[in-house]
Amino acid sequence: xxxxxxxxxxxLLGAIYALxxxxxxxxxxxxxxxxxxxxxxxxxxxxxxxxxxLWLHGGPPVFIAxxxxxxxxxxxxxxxxxxxHVIRGPMLAQILSTFGLxxxxxxxxFFIFSANFVSLPQTTLGGTIKLxxxxxxxxxxxxxxxxxxxxxxxxxxxxxxxIGSRLLAVAEDRAAAMLMGIKPDxxxxxxxxxxxxxxxxxxxxxxxxxxxSPSVGETFGLVAFVVVALGGFGSxxxxxxxxxxxxxxxxxxxxxxxxxxxxxxxxxxxxxxxWLRPQGLMGKV
Amino acid sequence: xxxxxxxxxxxxxxxxxxxxYPLILSGPFYLDIGVTFLLAAISASAWNIVGGYAGQxxxxxxxxxGIGAYMPLLVYTLWGWPPIAGIPIxxxxxxxxxxxxxxxxxxxxxxxxxxxxxxxxxxxxxxxGTWDLVGAAIGLQGPARARxxxxxxxxxxxxxxxxxxxxxxxxxLTTAMIERRRFGFYLRAIxxxxxxxxxxxxxxxxxxxxxxxxxxxxxxxxxSLYVIKTGFIDPDSAFGILISVQMLIIAALGGAGTLFGxxxxxxxxxxxxxxxxxxxxxxxxxxxxxxxxGIIVFIARFEPGGLFELWQRVAPRLRKRLHAx
Numbered sequence: 001x002x003x004x005x006x007x008x009x010x011x012l013l014g015a016i017y018a019l020x021x022x023x024x025x026x027x028x029x030x031x032x033x034x035x036x037x038x039x040x041x042x043x044x045x046x047x048x049x050x051x052x053x054l055w056l057h058g059g060p061p062v063f064i065a066x067x068x069x070x071x072x073x074x075x076x077x078x079x080x081x082x083x084x085h086v087i088r089g090p091m092l093a094q095i096l097s098t099f100g101l102x103x104x105x106x107x108x109x110f111f112i113f114s115a116n117f118v119s120l121p122q123t124t125l126g127g128t129i130k131l132x133x134x135x136x137x138x139x140x141x142x143x144x145x146x147x148x149x150x151x152x153x154x155x156x157x158x159x160x161x162x163i164g165s166r167l168l169a170v171a172e173d174r175a176a177a178m179l180m181g182i183k184p185d186x187x188x189x190x191x192x193x194x195x196x197x198x199x200x201x202x203x204x205x206x207x208x209x210x211x212x213s214p215s216v217g218e219t220f221g222l223v224a225f226v227v228v229a230l231g232g233f234g235s236x237x238x239x240x241x242x243x244x245x246x247x248x249x250x251x252x253x254x255x256x257x258x259x260x261x262x263x264x265x266x267x268x269x270x271x272x273x274x275w276l277r278p279q280g281l282m283g284k285v
Numbered sequence: 286x287x288x289x290x291x292x293x294x295x296x297x298x299x300x301x302x303x304x305x306y307p308l309i310l311s312g313p314f315y316l317d318i319g320v321t322f323l324l325a326a327i328s329a330s331a332w333n334i335v336g337g338y339a340g341q342x343x344x345x346x347x348x349x350x351g352i353g354a355y356m357p358l359l360v361y362t363l364w365g366w367p368p369i370a371g372i373p374i375x376x377x378x379x380x381x382x383x384x385x386x387x388x389x390x391x392x393x394x395x396x397x398x399x400x401x402x403x404x405x406x407x408x409x410x411x412x413x414g415t416w417d418l419v420g421a422a423i424g425l426q427g428p429a430r431a432r433x434x435x436x437x438x439x440x441x442x443x444x445x446x447x448x449x450x451x452x453x454x455x456x457x458l459t460t461a462m463i464e465r466r467r468f469g470f471y472l473r474a475i476x477x478x479x480x481x482x483x484x485x486x487x488x489x490x491x492x493x494x495x496x497x498x499x500x501x502x503x504x505x506x507x508x509s510l511y512v513i514k515t516g517f518i519d520p521d522s523a524f525g526i527l528i529s530v531q532m533l534i535i536a537a538l539g540g541a542g543t544l545f546g547x548x549x550x551x552x553x554x555x556x557x558x559x560x561x562x563x564x565x566x567x568x569x570x571x572x573x574x575x576x577x578x579g580i581i582v583f584i585a586r587f588e589p590g591g592l593f594e595l596w597q598r599v600a601p602r603l604r605k606r607l608h609a610x
Contacts, residue, residue, distance in 0.1 A: 034396045036344070036403075086585050091395045092541055093589035095342045096533070100581025103530065107574040218526070222407060225400050260415050267408035274401050275389040 005134045006255045007248060012136075012144030014247015019147040020202035020220065021227035021239040022154050023195035029234025030171045030191045031087060033094060037078075037102035039221025041196045043109060045071055045203020046212050053120055060125055060142070060208060067204035068197045075196025079189045102221065109214035119211035143205035148240070150201060154194070155236040167191055171234075219263070226270040229278075299548070307446050316442040322555045323449035324511055329535035329547035330456045331503030336533065337541035338460075338469065339496040340476030341395055345402030346532050348386075348409050349379040349501040351523035353508025355413070358425035358518055367436050368427055372509045379505035383498045391493045403526070410524035424519030427512065437513050445514050452510060456503050460544055472496055476542065504532075527574065534577055537584050540593025549592055 024038045045067040052063040078101065086097045125139035158164040169177040170187040177184055206212065227246050231238030246266060254262035306319055328350060335341050356375035357368030386405055390398040414422045431438035439445065463469040471492045474482035483489050512518050522528070531554075539550030561573045588595050 032394070032396070034400060036399075082582065082586055086589070089585075089589050091340055092336075092342055092537065093585045095344070095396070095399050096537055096581050096589070097585035099344060099530075099533075100578045100583075100585060102578070103574055104578030104582060107571045107578060110571045111575060218407075222404055225404060229400070260411070263411050264408060264415075267404050267411075270404050271386075271401065271408065274393075274397065278389065278393055278397065 001133055002255075004132075006251050008134060008136065009140065010248040010251025011244055012140045012247070013251065014244040015144040015147040015151070016202050016205050016243075017223055017227055017247050018151045018240045018243025019205070020199045021224040021231070021243050022151050022236045023198035023202075024224045025228045025231065025234055025236060025239045026154070026158075026191055026198075027195045028228065030167065031188060033083070033087065034098070034225075035195070036095070036098040036221065037105060037217075038195070038199055038224050039219065040102050040105040040109075040217040041071055041075070041199035042203040042206070042220045043212070043214060043217035044074070044105065045200035046207040046216070047109065047113060047203075048200065049204040049207040050118060050120060063207075064146075064201055064204040067200040069200075071200025071203075072193040072197035074200075075192040075194075076189050078196070079192035083192065084185065084188070102217070106214055106217050109217075113214055115213055115215070117211045117213045120207050125208045137209060139209040143209050147202060147205055150198070151236065151240045151243075154198060155240070157194075158236060163190075222263075222270075223266065226266055226273075229270055229273050299545075303450055307443050313442065316446060318555060318559055320442055320445050320449060320514065321559075322551050323446065323453055324507060324514075325531060325535055325555050326548050326551040327449065327453050327456055327510070328504055328507040328532045329539075329551060330453070330460060331500050331507060332532035333500075333536045333541060333543075333547050334460060334463070334503070335493075335496045335500040337536055337543070337546065338463070338472040338476065339493055340542070341391075341493055341497065342399050342533075343402040343497075343500075343529070344399050344533060345404070345406030345526075345529050346500075346504050347524045347526065347528035348382060348402070348406040349504035350508035350511070350528050350532075351406075351409065351413070351520075352379050352382065353505030353510075354512040354518045354523040355419060355425065355508075356505075357509050357512055358427050359419060361427055362420075362425050367433075368509075368513055369437055372506065375505045375509055376502045379501040380498045383501035384494065387494045387497045391490050391497075403529075406524055406526065406529060410520050413524060414520040420519075422520060424517060424523075427516040429516075438516065445510075449510055452506060457544065457548075459499075459503075464544060468492070468495070473542075530574075530577060530581075534581055534584075537589075537591055538580060540591030543591070543593045546591055546593045553592075 020038065020042050023041070024035060027033055027035050027038075048067040048070050049063040052058045052066045056062070058066065082097055082101070086093045125142060127138050128135045129138055129141070130136075131141075156164075158167060166177070166182050167187050167190065169180065169182055170184045174184050177187075223246065227239050227242045230245065231240070231242030246269075249269065250262040250266055253265040257265070303323075307316055310316075310319070328346070332343065332346050336343050336346075353372070353375045356371035356378065358371070360366040360371040360374065361368050382405075386401055387398075390401045413419055419425065428436050428438055437444075437448075463472070471482070471487050474485065474487050475489055475492060479489055508523065512523075535550035535554050536547045537550070538554060539548065539552075540546030557576075558573055561576060565572045584591060
């Protein structure tokens with residue numbers, strides 16, 4: 001029974017990994033660009049949730065929406081003020097831009113919120129339920145379910161709607177998309193908004209179930225790299241499967257090897273992937 | 286009109302200044318800044334070989350620095366050897382690690398290399414923090430008192446200063462030699478366009494690997510020098526991400542892919558860091574990194590060539606104005 005508990009817990013966390021990693025993979029697919037600050041977006045989502053709960057006493061729908069909206073706006077702002085200008089520059093500028101942004105956001109959060117761990121007040125989504133012999137915290141169950149629904153929605157948005165076709169058209173061929181009357185700049189700004197928004201929602205969902213400190217951004221950023229590398233760069237569906245797998249591997253290795261080893265196993269897997277299958281499970285180079 | 290400063294003067298003058306610095310500003314505070322400056326310049330110059338000249342941006346060079354920092358104290362702790370004996374072992378290990386990281390990632394675009402370096406550095410940091418043989422989270426300590434000159438444990442900072450200066454000289458000479466040889470042209474061709482370089486017959490992967498191996502070896506030496514001076518090491522100050530950040534920002538600020546760029550970067554950043562640390566106190570060191578982040582974003586957005594390129598753009602105009610006056 002403990003084994004089932006561990007597996008289900010890992011999958012639920014993995015669902016949230018899938019959600020924020022789909023944001024990272026979207027940006028990669030759109031513009032061949034790695035966002036080193038993606039984990040920091042997740043971290044900001046968590047603090048937005050905390051502030052909304054503390055100041056406005058908003059319930060889960062309110063603080064999740066607030067995190068999504070504020071990160072969506074931040075993502076667009078960052079694209080317009082920074083990314084748009086470095087994207088055609090040298091590789092060094094591309095990598096420096098979001099890497100510097102990550103430091104800036106991480107240490108500003110340290111400065112404002114201190115290095116202490118915080119969590120949302122108990123009342124937000126409390127209690128556990130018994131499901132087929134195992135006990136699950138309601139918060140984890142809701143967060144995981146919402147994350148899966150949202151990741152699938154993002155996939156459907158990209159593959160089944162006009163706006164998705166426009167996004168993919170820009171990703172495929174910028175010049176041709178322009179000839180079809182699509183404004184690439186607007187689409188890329190939208191992609192950054194969606195990407196950061198997904199990270200923000202994932203952060204708010206994580207906040208309901210797990211405590212955190214400003215340094216989680218670094219950990220989640222690396223987890224997102226591993227998920228994207230496993231699922232294939234640019235594939236939202238791939239990152240859904242990969243997120244669940246990584247969550248599962250982490251939970252299992254933390255349980256059987258000890259909590260410290262969960263990150264070692266995951267990063268080790270990343271290095272092994274780069275050696276053996278750099279295109280990921282579903283991606284192509 | 287003749288150039289504002291001829292190239293020979295621009296080498297001799299800074300060299301003389303660096304040689305005479307400890308004699309002019311001999312207080313312990315200034316010596317400490319001087320030694321910190323040299324160490325930062327060595328590691329940033331080492332990073333510059335692969336990150337600047339070859340354009341392969343490593344954000345995990347702390348993995349090489351950390352190996353360099355751990356080996357001297359490890360051979361001392363395990364077998365009582367003088368720490369300096371750990372340096373060649375560290376160099377060999379760093380080159381081995383460079384090959385392991387470089388082989389798979391250099392087949393792919395540059396972003397993979399950056400992601401892999403950050404993940405491997407983090408992997409090693411966590412792993413070392415759990416490994417009892419290397420002191421786990423507490424780390425290792427060196428000889429408290431020198432058993433002989435070969436322990437390189439000095440009371441005064443001056444011997445360290447000149448040892449570090451000599452190593453910096455070796456790194457810069459090597460880089461200058463690379464700049465003029467075929468290898469240097471290969472590196473710059475790869476940076477400009479990998480596909481074009483390959484089509485012209487440049488052995489791209491092999492050249493990138495060689496650059497990374499050389500860079501790793503020098504970075505390991507920098508780590509060894511650091512630990513021989515401080516006498517202790519722990520996972521965070523060896524493999525922490527901020528170690529990599531410092532190399533990156535110093536090289537990028539001065540001018541990545543230029544010989545003296547890292548020197549200029551260190552000349553600005555190290556005093557700045559000392560000032561912010563003493564201004565905001567030890568607990569406020571977070572502010573230093575907010576500043577670092579801001580500087581990095583600013584360079585990326587407005588001056589990706591660093592101060593060196595800015596100077597090259599501005600200098601002719603200044604000269605013209607000087608000439609007119």
